[in-house]
Amino acid sequence: MSPTRGYHNYRGRTSKGKIVLAVLLVLIILAALSVIAMQRYIVYDENGRPHLELPQQEPDKPEETPDDLDITIEETKKDPEIRAVQLTETPLTDSAWQERKMSILASSTLAVSRANTVALTVKDASGHVYYDSAAAAAVSASIVQTETSTAAAIAEVNETYPYTIARLACFLDPIAAKADVEGMGLKNTGGYIFYDGNNSNWLDPGKPAARQYLCSMAKELAELGFDEILLTDVSYPTAGKLDKINYGETMKNQNLAAFLEEMEAALADSDVRLSLELPETVIAEGSDNIAGLMLADVAPKVERIYAVATEEQSEALAAEVAAAGENTGFVPEFSADTGSGTAGSYLWLPE
Structure with a gap:
């Protein structure tokens, strides 16, 4: 088929x-x-x-470029390296400063000759104040001790160095404590002024007037042109019949923390740095309950912590400070027996 x-x-x-x-x-x-x-x-x-009726297409608008761009760049406040020499002259005079300035420049000690600033004691543990302080004069006429050229000498110090430090002793202050026992003095349980183991008197950190007295001086120092205020003797007494002290109702560490906060507020309108001197043991151990000091409380409230130490101790102490206050630096206080001052920040103490 x-x-x-x-x-x-x-x-x-x-x-x-x-x-x-x-x-x-x-x-x-x-x-x-x-x-x-x-x-x-x-x-x-x-x-x-x-x-x-088709829609009309709008012409593309050119991008508008503002005539003036307001760009704000926030500067990071760099932490300068401190190579400081502690001045011993109290009160400072013009002639004493001229002599001291030349001795710093001509010093055979490397740590002194390479110094980029000085620390001037403006109030010491005796209670005396070594500049023209209205706050101190208002408490007692015997507090302020100056010479005719002191104001001019301090002004020249601040003009000579781009960065200067004022050393301010705080609560160890027998003159102001006895001048105003009720308002500022640290009392014993019997209601009288307390004497420590060295037969000295203290301001009471728990009394607002005592804290304000010190804050007022800090503001005066900022106006004089100092760049940093180094607070010393920020504590309660650690020697003597401590069980006889009338501490009040507030915890000691809280009173000291309140003081530092008030200091911060007093300096808020200035560029002045706030720093604190502590015993080396407080940094190493983290606290001193008798003194009312806790490193974790005070470190975040200041920009630097100073302590008398050796070069061998410095690295460990700096680590402890950094752990307690993230942005807080450490400056060792050296002398010829404890450090060379050849590197890093330091405060060189008189021999």
């Missing part, structure tokens, strides 16, 4: 009519979609005749 003719030639072919029909169908679909899409642009006039 012979195969059907033409079968293999017809199989798989598509007629031209079907192709044309498919193309027309696609065009009709596209046209319908276009009509649907254009419906929202068809507007009828008052006679009912439709017409097409």
